[in-house]
């Protein structure tokens with residue numbers, strides 16, 4: 406049976422969050438991360454209430470290898486955005502979930518000025534897997550932060566794997582951070598990565614040799630030009646420490662957001678479909694849920710009966726699901 410929504414709790418959170426109370430936003434984010442069935446119901450009600458208040462926000466992702474300088478750069482970028490009158494929320498996303506509390510602390514210390522700013526909110530990545538996976542989690546957090554009045558939602562993601570691509574597809578401006586001469590030269594990076602960004606930075610310009618930095622920028626610009634002839638992707642050097650290239654970064658991000666035709670949030674049917682896909686694919690990976698059990702049963706059938714190949718097992722799974730759903734209705 407579907408648990409009831411705790412209307413008082415949801416209303417309290419919603420009111421607090423809309424009034425800009427940090428604690429309410431923090432609790433709301435924790436609520437949408439929860440996998441307790443009763444919390445899920447409340448989270449859904451809260452998200453539905455928040456969705457209409459998201460329109461003014463814009464989203465940016467900063468992605469790159471571990472240690473590229475994302476957090477340090479975000480401290481600088483965030484402060485500049487705050488200086489322009491924006492309210493900035495930073496969400497750290499870590500799909501590998503390999504990071505320990507130490508790094509979360511690292512994120513906060515690397516964003517020292519931003520974490521002290523009244524107009525900024527920093528949320529480290531959740532420590533455990535969340536409902537529906539990384540992308541679903543990001544979507545939900547973005548909605549809450551936007552409804553709480555943050556108009557620049559910045560997502561820090563590590564690496565450039567499948568989850569980052571999913572996260573990148575959700576934002577309006579993707580900044581890719583690379584390091585010249587650190588295997589991030591064109592030889593070292595997978596070219597597919599270059600499909601993602603709207604802006605490419607070569608960071609740590611203060612310590613990388615000038616000619617190496619210039620060569621990396623030139624090569625990457627050239628490759629971009631060939632691969633994505635229809636768009637002009639700025640590629641330039643930065644230093645999160647000295648501030649080199651930061652003015653340009655603020656300008657390019659602004660330009661990108663202005664040119665972006667993608668809304669901050671897609672329409673409700675798209676959000677619903679996306680959410681269902683994420684939930685189902687996540688449910689399949691959870692061993693003890695109903696999907697996981699069915700998946701295991703299908704695998705056991707294959708083990709016990711050599712004639713039960715993968716396609717037959719998949720068909721069996723689908724039919725079982727169909728029967729269950731029809732039986733329950």
Ligand SMILES: Nc1nc2c(ncn2[C@@H]2O[C@H](COP(=O)(O)OP(=O)(O)OP(=O)(O)O)[C@@H](O)[C@H]2O)c(=O)[nH]1
Pocket residue numbers: 469470471472473474475476477478508511512515563608609610611612643644645646647
């Ligand atoms: N010299 C120099 N060091 C930098 C620069 N940007 C960051 N760093 C240093 O690089 C290290 C890693 O920086 P972070 O900002 O934590 O990097 P990150 O990409 O957020 O790292 P993860 O979150 O662990 O993936 C720190 O010691 C920073 O001080 C830069 O532009 N120049």
Ligand SMILES: [Mg+2]
Pocket residue numbers: 475476477512515561
């Ligand atoms: Mg970081």
